[in-house]
Amino acid sequence: MSRVDDLQEKYPSLPRQYIVRWDTRVHGLSDSGKLDEIGRWVPINPEGGAYANFDFDITLKDWVEAKPGRQKPGYVLRPARFVLPENGIEINHRDMINSKSDLEVRAEGNGRFALYQGEERVEEVWHQPSPAIGEKLTSSGKPESDFLSRRSRHCFGVYPLRDCEYFQLGLACKFCNFNPTHEDARSVGMGHSTTGDIKQTVEAYKRFASEVRIVEGIFVIGGLRDSDKEVTLAANFAEKLAPETPYHPNFSLCTQPMNRKNMQRLKDVGVDCLICNMEVWDPELFAEIVPGKAQYRGRERYLEAFQEAVGVFGAGNVTTNFAGGVTLIPERGHKTWQEARDSTIEGIDWMVRHGVLPSVSWLRFSPGAAYASEENRKKVPPTDFYLEVALAHHEACKKHGLYDKLNRLMLCPLDVLTSLICGELGAYELAGSLAEWTAAVVPREANRFRQWEEQHMSPPANR
Numbered sequence: 432m433s434r435v436d437d438l439q440e441k442y443p444s445l446p447r448q449y450i451v452r453w454d455t456r457v458h459g460l461s462d463s464g465k466l467d468e469i470g471r472w473v474p475i476n477p478e479g480g481a482y483a484n485f486d487f488d489i490t491l492k493d494w495v496e497a498k499p500g501r502q503k504p505g506y507v508l509r510p511a512r513f514v515l516p517e518n519g520i521e522i523n524h525r526d527m528i529n530s531k532s533d534l535e536v537r538a539e540g541n542g543r544f545a546l547y548q549g550e551e552r553v554e555e556v557w558h559q560p561s562p563a564i565g566e567k568l569t570s571s572g573k574p575e576s577d578f579l580s581r582r583s584r585h586c587f588g589v590y591p592l593r594d595c596e597y598f599q600l601g602l603a604c605k606f607c608n609f610n611p612t613h614e615d616a617r618s619v620g621m622g623h624s625t626t627g628d629i630k631q632t633v634e635a636y637k638r639f640a641s642e643v644r645i646v647e648g649i650f651v652i653g654g655l656r657d658s659d660k661e662v663t664l665a666a667n668f669a670e671k672l673a674p675e676t677p678y679h680p681n682f683s684l685c686t687q688p689m690n691r692k693n694m695q696r697l698k699d700v701g702v703d704c705l706i707c708n709m710e711v712w713d714p715e716l717f718a719e720i721v722p723g724k725a726q727y728r729g730r731e732r733y734l735e736a737f738q739e740a741v742g743v744f745g746a747g748n749v750t751t752n753f754a755g756g757v758t759l760i761p762e763r764g765h766k767t768w769q770e771a772r773d774s775t776i777e778g779i780d781w782m783v784r785h786g787v788l789p790s791v792s793w794l795r796f797s798p799g800a801a802y803a804s805e806e807n808r809k810k811v812p813p814t815d816f817y818l819e820v821a822l823a824h825h826e827a828c829k830k831h832g833l834y835d836k837l838n839r840l841m842l843c844p845l846d847v848l849t850s851l852i853c854g855e856l857g858a859y860e861l862a863g864s865l866a867e868w869t870a871a872v873v874p875r876e877a878n879r880f881r882q883w884e885e886q887h888m889s890p891p892a893n894r
């Protein structure tokens with residue numbers, strides 16, 4: 432029996448495909464030397480972290496030196512996107528290589544692929560070629576993705592600043608490799624610029640808007656000590672993009688907490704949703720794991736800011752992330768995954784009660800993160816941790832009525848499936864499928880779950 436079979440027996444209420452995806456997230460996919468068969472050429476992710484999310488001791492530079500054939504100008508070979516035949520949802524993110532994983536995708540001939548755990552065939556997966564978006568250049572001759580990345584056909588990401596001050600100060604969050612990942616990519620000629628450029632971002636945005644109806648966008652900014660400066664930087668970008676379409680796409684901003692006045696300022700320039708990733712709930716471990724956030728914002732300020740943000744943006748329009756299981760890492764941290772689970776669930780419950788949608792990401796250590804070591808890798812919790820947290824999350828959202836208030840684009844997995852936990856079980860239980868869940872907010876031409884259903888599944892009799 433595979434691990435997924437065991438987990439299915441243990442958690443019978445969870446859809447099997449949900450377990451498959453979590454198990455793949457937790458373990459990554461091994462590079463068993465077959466990357467040429469199962470890989471595709473991709474540019475470096477504009478957010479960074481586009482490689483070796485598990486292989487903490489292999490930088491992109493090492494990778495390229497060891498296997499030069501896996502890089503060509505602007506592109507690197509990564510595992511292709513594999514999806515589940517049931518619903519077209521991917522099992523992997525392209526950067527999920529873990530050379531120590533017992534999971535791999537194997538080509539079975541005739542264009543067929545399957546996920547294996549050792550010699551155990553876990554599940555058939557389909558290779559879904561991503562539509563070739565093609566690299567376009569701005570008028571200055573730079574790739575548009577330097578300024579605006581097309582996260583999916585109708586969604587985008589903008590990076591006003593790819594730099595976090597906490598790294599220079601020795602106060603970076605211990606699991607994070609935001610700056611090193613960009614530096615590493617630059618070292619092999621594949622990096623993106625550190626600071627954004629509004630003029631060229633507007634140019635790329637206008638072209639995007641001329642091609643599709645934009646559904647949503649996210650602005651991501653590295654951490655700054657000065658909150659006003661951080662807000663101004665993000666607000667300037669949102670303010671310039673918002674008037675460029677006659678309709679209003681949903682704008683989210685991922686940043687640190689700010690004061691109420693600045694929240695209103697962001698709202699006024701077109702930001703709809705605020706994402707402030709707290710990462711650690713436990714009050715005793717917060718400062719140890721996220722020292723910069725603790726010193727320049729503080730845990731109490733996070734909690735006050737969430738409540739103020741719900742007042743400004745509305746319940747269901749504010750979210751946070753917890754780095755799942757990270758509290759197992761410090762010397763004086765949680766000793767068992769069950770302790771870490773209970774602490775995370777406490778944080779989830781607080782968030783949901785206050786109208787904030789929490790998500791939980793899987794734990795991995797990438798080159799450049801303070802916690803990246805073989806010893807720490809052994810402390811990563813089992814898939815059970817994430818499944819039990821997901822079940823508790825679902826119950827909390829039902830109990831406190833958060834699903835009814837939720838901005839559905841907040842858990843729309845069309846653009847990025849970085850975390851699977853932020854309400855997806857509710858989408859299955861309340862709407863039946865992700866296609867139904869997203870139907871109200873994502874037009875058909877942008878809704879690849881709907882398109883998948885139409886292409887590959889028989890429609891229900893009553894539709």
Ligand code: SF4
Nearest residue numbers: 595603604607609654
């Ligand atoms: S604030 Fe923390 S999580 Fe965010 S970029 Fe800086 S170190 Fe990474």
